[in-house]
Amino acid sequence: MFSLLERFSLNGVSIFTVGTLVGISVGYLIVKIRGKADDKRDEYTYPSTSKNYRMILGVRTDLKMQKGKVAAQCAHAGVAAYVKCLKKAPNALGKWIKYGQAKITVKIDSEEEMLELERGAKKLGILCCIIRDAGHTQVEPDSRTVIAFGPAPRELIDQLTGHLKLY
Incomplete structure (x- = not known):
């Protein structure tokens, strides 16, 4: 593992930054995909403004x-x-x-x-x-x-x- 880090000359801060960016990107995509699925799944809609x-x-x-x-x-x-x-x-x-x-x-x-x-x-x-x-x-x-x-x-x-x- 260390030889791989040395080969690409990555340090801990770079790895953290890349990991954070990948995590945020994946999270964003999941939220976007889920949001589209949520919009389509409301099969029962009620045209009511009732609170009851x-x-x-x-x-x-x-x-x-x-x-x-x-x-x-x-x-x-x-x-x-x-x-x-x-x-x-x-x-x-x-x-x-x-x-x-x-x-x-x-x-x-x-x-x-x-x-x-x-x-x-x-x-x-x-x-x-x-x-x-x-x-x-x-x-x-x-x-x-x-x-x-x-x-x-x-x-x-x-x-x-x-x-x-x-x-």
């Missing part, structure tokens, strides 16, 4: 899950919705985080109602995801237990879920 964004968690009551099971399934749904929103609607996610991260649980009477709500969410352009249980404890394997809607503006998400009773 919320996430709705719809729990199937016909499964008769115990409280702890419901809590775990809602946690799965909340995390799944967060991750999906991070990828597909980062602007909505940012507003939801900035304005309080409201999460509301509501009752859904059946799997059919859940699937109907999912279709409605897609028509309205509301991000949603359904949680399926592994079936190790209280429900049958692959049961749809909870559906998460949003985060989305209250006025939009209430069009879909406003009629549902609180859990």
Whole structure:
């Protein structure tokens, strides 16, 4: 290594300078590339100036899950919705985080109602995801237990879920 330094007559300051310039250049390129990717990834956009964004968690009551099971399934749904929103609607996610991260649980009477709500969410352009249980404890394997809607503006998400009773 020293012979290489001597051959090119580089000293420690030169190596540091070159390394710093290369690091800054690579960092700049990463930021530019990432910025372009971020501009294209917002698949769900809401033309709302609302500061009232919320996430709705719809729990199937016909499964008769115990409280702890419901809590775990809602946690799965909340995390799944967060991750999906991070990828597909980062602007909505940012507003939801900035304005309080409201999460509301509501009752859904059946799997059919859940699937109907999912279709409605897609028509309205509301991000949603359904949680399926592994079936190790209280429900049958692959049961749809909870559906998460949003985060989305209250006025939009209430069009879909406003009629549902609180859990």
